[in-house]
Amino acid sequence: MNAESGKSVSIWAATFDVPQFKPLDSDATTDVCVIGAGITGLLTACRLSSNGKKVIVVDDGTIGGGETARTTAHISSVIDDRFYEITRLHGEDTCRLAAESQLTAVNMIEDLVNTHGIDCDFRRLNGYLLFRPEEDADSLEKEYHAALKAGIDTQILPGAPLNFASSYPCLMFPMQAEFHVLKFISAISRLIILNGGKIYTNTHVKKINEEDDSVKVITSDGVIITANYAVAATNSPISDYWRVHVKQAAYRSYVTGFKVAKGVIPDGLFWDNEEPYHYIRLYNDGQDEILIVGGEDHRTGQEEDPEKRYENLVKWTRERFPEAGELKYKWSGQVIEPVDGLSLTGLDPESKGRVYIATGDSGMGITHAAFSSIILTDLISGNENPWAKIYDPSRVTLMAASEFIKEGFNTAIQYVDLLTPPGVSGTDEIIPGSGAIMKMGSDKMAVYKDSNGKVYKFSALCPHLKCVVEWNKAEKTWDCPCHGSRFEATGKVINGPALADLKSLN
Numbered sequence: 001m002n003a004e005s006g007k008s009v010s011i012w013a014a015t016f017d018v019p020q021f022k023p024l025d026s027d028a029t030t031d032v033c034v035i036g037a038g039i040t041g042l043l044t045a046c047r048l049s050s051n052g053k054k055v056i057v058v059d060d061g062t063i064g065g066g067e068t069a070r071t072t073a074h075i076s077s078v079i080d081d082r083f084y085e086i087t088r089l090h091g092e093d094t095c096r097l098a099a100e101s102q103l104t105a106v107n108m109i110e111d112l113v114n115t116h117g118i119d120c121d122f123r124r125l126n127g128y129l130l131f132r133p134e135e136d137a138d139s140l141e142k143e144y145h146a147a148l149k150a151g152i153d154t155q156i157l158p159g160a161p162l163n164f165a166s167s168y169p170c171l172m173f174p175m176q177a178e179f180h181v182l183k184f185i186s187a188i189s190r191l192i193i194l195n196g197g198k199i200y201t202n203t204h205v206k207k208i209n210e211e212d213d214s215v216k217v218i219t220s221d222g223v224i225i226t227a228n229y230a231v232a233a234t235n236s237p238i239s240d241y242w243r244v245h246v247k248q249a250a251y252r253s254y255v256t257g258f259k260v261a262k263g264v265i266p267d268g269l270f271w272d273n274e275e276p277y278h279y280i281r282l283y284n285d286g287q288d289e290i291l292i293v294g295g296e297d298h299r300t301g302q303e304e305d306p307e308k309r310y311e312n313l314v315k316w317t318r319e320r321f322p323e324a325g326e327l328k329y330k331w332s333g334q335v336i337e338p339v340d341g342l343s344l345t346g347l348d349p350e351s352k353g354r355v356y357i358a359t360g361d362s363g364m365g366i367t368h369a370a371f372s373s374i375i376l377t378d379l380i381s382g383n384e385n386p387w388a389k390i391y392d393p394s395r396v397t398l399m400a401a402s403e404f405i406k407e408g409f410n411t412a413i414q415y416v417d418l419l420t421p422p423g424v425s426g427t428d429e430i431i432p433g434s435g436a437i438m439k440m441g442s443d444k445m446a447v448y449k450d451s452n453g454k455v456y457k458f459s460a461l462c463p464h465l466k467c468v469v470e471w472n473k474a475e476k477t478w479d480c481p482c483h484g485s486r487f488e489a490t491g492k493v494i495n496g497p498a499l500a501d502l503k504s505l506n
């Protein structure tokens with residue numbers, strides 16, 4: 001499968017071909033139009049269609065070709081930002097509800113797998129949160145009590161079942177899970193079709209027009225889908241101009257996969273308390289046992305040398321796992337971090353009542369996709385939902401003001417790039433197969449030279465809110481440091497919030 005949101009290919013994309021669907025070529029009418037065929041859009045469409053709604057799913061790539069193909073697919077009831085932090089920011093009741101939604105999400109995925117006999121290597125296994133000895137003792141105690149209070153089963157262990165971490169106290173969480181994400185969502189896409197739903201791929205949405213009695217979803221070919229409701233399941237919502245994007249920030253995360261002998265590394269999901277953190281699991285790709293290690297996160301568009309991030313991850317892994325053999329996989333992806341630790345699922349704050357979103361997944365997008373499908377189906381069907389309020393994208397979390405200001409300041413200073421000197425002064429300085437920023441009068445140009453020497457020139461200003469895009473050497477994409485929009489080397493938009501391509505100057 002072609003990994004569409006960048007050049008690197010994940011272990012999931014390398015080992016499984018997702019089913020193909022046709023593009024939408026004529027106007028259509030439906031109850032709900034779901035934009036985005038990642039795990040969030042597909043689970044939502046599946047639940048809506050099981051509940052009798054007519055659904056149309058559209059995606060501008062293949063199914064799962066966005067961040068879903070780039071996940072490491074830990075299916076965990078444990079909240080990334082810590083239960084004690086969620087309690088501090090939102091209070092104990094909200095933390096309990098958030099934990100309940102996470103547990104329900106894991107169970108929902110297992111139920112789908114069992115009910116429909118989905119062959120996706122789903123397994124239950126233990127999860128271990130590692131704390132460095134001495135440094136993190138206080139955090140461990142706090143997290144232990146907060147997790148139990150929230151209703152999450154956990155135990156303190158004096159050491160983790162990994163050689164390097166045998167003296168690292170850890171929290172063990174039973175009944176976590178893992179799977180092959182593309183095998184799972186492919187089965188979900190077939191269920192949608194069985195339920196009477198429709199899926200169209202290679203269909204880019206360029207506009208969402210909300211009217212009093214309907215929503216019109218307009219594709220770049222001018223085809224119109226008229227729906228009662230739309231769900232923008234595009235990871236970063238394309239329906240929202242700024243109100244949601246100031247409450248979250250886009251980060252890139254890196255993953256490496258090493259051959260290891262079977263049985264030498266104990267089974268489990270592992271993640272640590274470092275900043276940025278590392279996450280670890282195993283997967284057998286049919287030929288080799290693979291140790292998958294992720295981490296090295298940074299704000300999107302704010303790293304000049306992504307290869308260095310892979311090098312750091314390889315070094316980190318080899319120092320801790322001398323068993324790690326050949327590096328067989330490496331890929332990167334984008335995670336959207338909400339400033340207050342909870343996802344944003346519900347009515348788009350900029351909508352009049354017909355456009356819903358699910359975003360702000362952190363590293364928990366698999367479970368978020370599952371509970372978001374429940375929340376969105378309930379909201380669209382007019383049913384009460386116990387979690388809708390805590391995930392409401394319009395919420396204001398006063399306790400998260402400092403994080404809000406920090407991420408907002410980070411975004412604001414990216415506009416300084418409008419004034420800083422460009423990377424190169426002429427196209428002859430650009431190596432074939434790469435890109436760079438050049439001066440164009442008082443503005444800046446993003447210039448890509450393909451491997452045959454053909455030069456593509458664009459305005460370097462992101463069509464969303466005019467930040468200067470950066471060249472991502474590892475994925476060969478243009479990434480926006482402000483709200484995470486991304487573009488192919490040849491300017492085509494990959495990730496929102498931008499809806500349009502980079503403006504061509506050729």
Ligand SMILES: Cc1cc2nc3c(=O)[nH]c(=O)nc-3n(C[C@H](O)[C@H](O)[C@H](O)COP(=O)(O)OP(=O)(O)OC[C@H]3O[C@@H](n4cnc5c(N)ncnc54)[C@H](O)[C@@H]3O)c2cc1C
Binds near residue numbers: 037058061064206361
């Ligand atoms: C490296 C990495 C590791 C991760 N590890 C984990 C983990 O272990 N556990 C976990 O729970 N989560 C993890 N996550 C997070 C999780 O994978 C994601 O949050 C989740 O897959 C996002 O799914 P999604 O459906 O919301 O978005 P996506 O999969 O990105 O789907 C959005 C879709 O929308 C489409 N789209 C966008 N714009 C348009 C448009 N204008 N028109 C038409 N279609 C459009 C895209 O093509 C895409 O297919 C990880 C993420 C990364 C990057």
Ligand code: FES
Binds near residue numbers: 481
């Ligand atoms: S994503 Fe907002 S300015 Fe680029």
